[in-house]
Amino acid sequence: MKDRTAVVGVGATPYYRRGRSVPQTAMELAGKATIAALEDAGLTVDDLDGFALYSMGFDTSLFAQWLGVPDVKFTAQLTGGGGGAAGSVGLASAAIVAGMADCVVSVMTLQQAASRFGASFAPRGTPGATYSAPPSPEGNFIQPSGLMGPGQMFAVLAQRQMHLYGTTREHFAEVAISTRENARRRETALMRDELTLDRYFDARMISDPLCLYDFCLECDGAVAVVTTSIERARDLRHPPAVVMASAHGGAGRWGQAITWMGMPDEYFASSGHRDVAKRLWEMAGVGPDAVDVALLYDHFTPMVIMQLEDYGFCGIGEGGAFVADGNIRWPNGSLPVNTHGGNLSEAYIIGMTHVKEAVEQIRGTAVNQVEGATVALATGGPASIPTSSLLLRSDR
Amino acid sequence: MSAPRGVLPPDVVWLAPNVFTEPFWLATAEHRLTLPRCTSCGTYRFPPSAFCFHCRAQAVEWVEHDGTGTLYSFTIIRHAVIPDVADALPLIAGVVELPGTGGVRLVASIVDTDLDAVAIGKPAELVWYDVREGTTIPCFRLV
Ligand SMILES: [Zn+2]
Numbered sequence: 001m002k003d004r005t006a007v008v009g010v011g012a013t014p015y016y017r018r019g020r021s022v023p024q025t026a027m028e029l030a031g032k033a034t035i036a037a038l039e040d041a042g043l044t045v046d047d048l049d050g051f052a053l054y055s056m057g058f059d060t061s062l063f064a065q066w067l068g069v070p071d072v073k074f075t076a077q078l079t080g081g082g083g084g085a086a087g088s089v090g091l092a093s094a095a096i097v098a099g100m101a102d103c104v105v106s107v108m109t110l111q112q113a114a115s116r117f118g119a120s121f122a123p124r125g126t127p128g129a130t131y132s133a134p135p136s137p138e139g140n141f142i143q144p145s146g147l148m149g150p151g152q153m154f155a156v157l158a159q160r161q162m163h164l165y166g167t168t169r170e171h172f173a174e175v176a177i178s179t180r181e182n183a184r185r186r187e188t189a190l191m192r193d194e195l196t197l198d199r200y201f202d203a204r205m206i207s208d209p210l211c212l213y214d215f216c217l218e219c220d221g222a223v224a225v226v227t228t229s230i231e232r233a234r235d236l237r238h239p240p241a242v243v244m245a246s247a248h249g250g251a252g253r254w255g256q257a258i259t260w261m262g263m264p265d266e267y268f269a270s271s272g273h274r275d276v277a278k279r280l281w282e283m284a285g286v287g288p289d290a291v292d293v294a295l296l297y298d299h300f301t302p303m304v305i306m307q308l309e310d311y312g313f314c315g316i317g318e319g320g321a322f323v324a325d326g327n328i329r330w331p332n333g334s335l336p337v338n339t340h341g342g343n344l345s346e347a348y349i350i351g352m353t354h355v356k357e358a359v360e361q362i363r364g365t366a367v368n369q370v371e372g373a374t375v376a377l378a379t380g381g382p383a384s385i386p387t388s389s390l391l392l393r394s395d396r
Numbered sequence: 397m398s399a400p401r402g403v404l405p406p407d408v409v410w411l412a413p414n415v416f417t418e419p420f421w422l423a424t425a426e427h428r429l430t431l432p433r434c435t436s437c438g439t440y441r442f443p444p445s446a447f448c449f450h451c452r453a454q455a456v457e458w459v460e461h462d463g464t465g466t467l468y469s470f471t472i473i474r475h476a477v478i479p480d481v482a483d484a485l486p487l488i489a490g491v492v493e494l495p496g497t498g499g500v501r502l503v504a505s506i507v508d509t510d511l512d513a514v515a516i517g518k519p520a521e522l523v524w525y526d527v528r529e530g531t532t533i534p535c536f537r538l539v
Pocket of ligand 1: 436439448449450451453
């Protein structure tokens with residue numbers, strides 16, 4: 001698969017605070033983002049022949065019917081949740097390399113009007129809510145403890161990380177603040193006011209050790225990216241963002257991760273990405289040193305630090321010190337991270353904004369452009385398996 | 397019915413056992429902590445499931461455990477993600493590792509424990525929370 005496909009188009013709706021995209025529907029948002037991504041590439045719906053989705057994938061039959069896609073040749077979805085974000089582009093690439101399709105869209109659309117991800121494991125929610133989880137055999141071993149939202153669960157991993165490695169709240173704050181600084185320069189970002197260290201420490205604690213600013217936003221919106229063969233990509237509007245490598249999956253005993261807490265001790269306090277990272281570097285034929293900018297799925301600040309460790313940008317347990325040294329700051333850090341403002345401060349569209357930003361960095365058109373960036377890493381959420389990642393490079 | 401200090405209100409605690417998990421809850425209703433162990437290789441599996449992740453055998457025996465363990469990690473829940481839990485906050489949600497089980501961990505409320513006394517590595521002992529007739533869930537007190 002290496003170097004044989006490229007991302008050629010990106011598109012997005014405006015980003016909305018949770019529930020504010022109404023009266024548009026989620027699939028309407030998906031359509032707007034898809035059409036925008038095709039237009040960005042210099043293509044139309046007549047060129048589209050595949051769907052490669054992840055997490056809550058929608059009904060592509062209705063979607064294709066709505067848009068009038070002439071010939072649907074591939075429609076598939078990675079299982080799991082936000083872990084599959086970056087990997088959905090790998091799924092598209094696999095289809096293209098296999099000859100099953102030629103022009104594949106990966107799209108995430110999210111509308112949290114009736115319910116919210118923040119309570120997605122609660123045993124009850126708003127009547128008709130999509131994301132609360134009614135009592136289940138496995139949930140029975142978690143919910144009665146009070147763990148009902150992803151942030152509370154990741155707080156348990158963060159607590160262990162602090163205990164093992166001496167990671168501190170100042171380190172979490174550096175992730176939140178550096179990401180906010182990037183968002184402040186972007187018109188599309190929902191959070192653009194200054195976040196100081198004092199403000200971080202004055203914020204209300206949600207679930208120790210995570211405070212308000214360690215949590216990502218809850219949003220509505222859609223983001224789409226279009227992938228095609230490298231040959232076709234070179235004839236299109238923008239310089240191709242070449243898919244060097246993509247991997248998804250993870251250790252079976254990482255499993256459901258935060259919703260079982262039984263992961264082996266050696267990687268309990270991790271992002272669950274270590275095996276995926278290893279395969280990504282193997283496929284790409286490069287290592288972390290080659291990466292100019294990293295778009296790391298940031299639902300919660302400690303998970304950015306754990307991904308820095310798991311992808312080998314620093315040693316295991318050294319992520320806190322790595323961020324404290326200014327490494328993830330744009331523009332002067334050794335590895336600018338989440339230059340778009342991330343899930344924390346730009347918008348939470350379950351990780352597809354990270355893929356979009358990776359493409360824009362490779363094109364050289366990002367708002368917070370890393371000068372001369374030629375290799376960009378995007379990751380899916382540290383979550384139940386599959387987790388995933390994507391390595392893009394310029395075609396130079 | 398007894399409720400230790402620091403548990404969820406009964407209204408949000410509902411069990412939905414299946415064939416694999418029901419023996420666990422039948423035992424807790426009698427204030428006994430039992431864990432499923434593979435009859436072929438002796439590996440504990442938790443939560444209860446259809447297969448041994450080590451040898452893939454299906455049969456288990458239910459082995460009693462005294463419920464003394466160690467706090468592996470925790471969080472202090474201070475914000476109500478659903479209104480029903482607001483009056484119960486703050487709550488300590490803990491992960492307790494049980495010795496002699498190959499690393500079985502229970503996720504449970506840490507009860508009758510002051511917030512500033514919570515720390516990873518502390519010994520924990522079992523406390524029962526009788527939610528309603530026929531429903532009892534395990535909790536832990538730090539000692
Ligand atoms: Zn076995």
